[in-house]
Amino acid sequence: MKKSNKDKETMAVEKPSTTLGLDIGDRFSHYCVLNSEGEVMEEGRIRTEEKALRRQFEGEERMRIAMECGTHSPWISRLLEKFGHEVIVANARKIRAITSSESKNDRNDAERLARFAHWDPRLLSPLHHRSVERQQDLTLIYARATLVRARTMIINSARGLVKSAGGRLPNCSSQAFEKQVKPSLPAAMAELVGPMLEQVTALNLQIARMDQQIEGLGKRFSEIRTLRTAPGIGPLVAATYVLTLDQSHAIAHSRQAGAFLGLRPRQSQSGDRDPQCRITKTGNTYLRCLLVQSAHYVLGRFGPDSALRRWGLKLAASGGQRGKKRAIVAVARKLAVILHRMWRSGESFQAFPTAPNHSRMSTGS
Secondary structure, three states: OOOOHHHHHHHHOOOOOOEEEEEOOOOEEEEEEEOOOOOEEEEEEEEOOHHHHHHHHOOOOOOEEEEEOOOOHHHHHHHHHHOOOEEEEEOHHHOHHHHOOOOOOHHHHHHHHHHHHHHOHHHHOOEOOOOHHHHHHHHHHHHHHHHHHHHHHHHHHHHHHHHHOOOOOOOOOOOOHHHHHHHHOOHHHHHHHHHHHHHHHHHHHHHHHHHHHHHHHHHHOHHHHHHOOOOOOOHHHHHHHHHHHOOHHHOOOHHHHHHHOOOOEOOOOEOOEOOOOOEOOOOOHHHHHHHHHHHHHHHOOOOOOOHHHHHHHHHHHOOHHHHHHHHHHHHHHHHHHHHHHHHHHOOOOOOOOOOHHHHHHHHOO
16 A cells, blocks of 8 residues: 555654764764653764764664764765664755854754754755765866866966066966966066966866866766767766766756756745845855856857857847846756756757757756
8 A cells, every 4th residue: 555645754754762963073073862752862072083983873773863964974974874874964054043043052053953853854954975986076076176276376376476577478278378478477587487387287287187087977977978968068067067966866856956056046025025136056166157157158159059049148138238147147047957857868958959848958948
């Protein structure tokens, strides 16, 4: 006999015999243990290291453990699940009762996590961490982003230093920076700025090696190859999209992809008042920036003709300078939706689809 929705909800909030809230710190983590009646049984703190966690939780009776997502939550959650415990990783952005509390401290945070998990885990908006392998692939992408930021900072600093001495370095790509700039360096600045040029060259080599590794991810993930058929979506954007979402079912409906990545305007409606707000900027910041860059390409002079491009250009033309900025964000939001639909269906991007059910894939409407 199938269970009704009411029965499923009852099972979802079934009270465990023991619930533990774990507020993870960089060196020490505080915990609070509740019994089946929701009463505090034990409180304390342990070191945030595998040896201490193993001594505290390995071999213990199965319990429900709640923690906030953060730097240490991926490896700690995997470790505790290995010990046989039920682990709930709370979305820190969704639990303002904890993150914005007027009496926020580690002890209180641990107790609140335990109480939310005891009464209804859904209040914590649980997250699921990706596998170790996928986390390593995503780390490669973030490491590359760090090197790119470092390269940009060095280039800008070099230009500023030379400009302050009355000189000016020629415009050129990052890859050709040392070769193009070195002959233009003033003699008085060559000894000081020269090492910076060498660092840029070294970073270029490291970034190029990482680009090859990211390109290779397409051989392991077929969905990356599918997403790359969309305009403005290269190996970096496609890989970041797939590895950040981890699974296509991480979003229930494709239309929610834009909101999931913080590209939906905030809502602040009250009575007859319904102001136009900026986007929420929740979700993954790096992926959102990449999608905005892709939207710039789609609407730029080198963007290939498509229904999406025409829609974006029409939107940009309707609102002046402010309209252009809104169009960029709108196209980025629709790209997020389109990529998710392509991922689920396995179909390549179609610039001008003819079938009605495919028309939405090109515009995300």
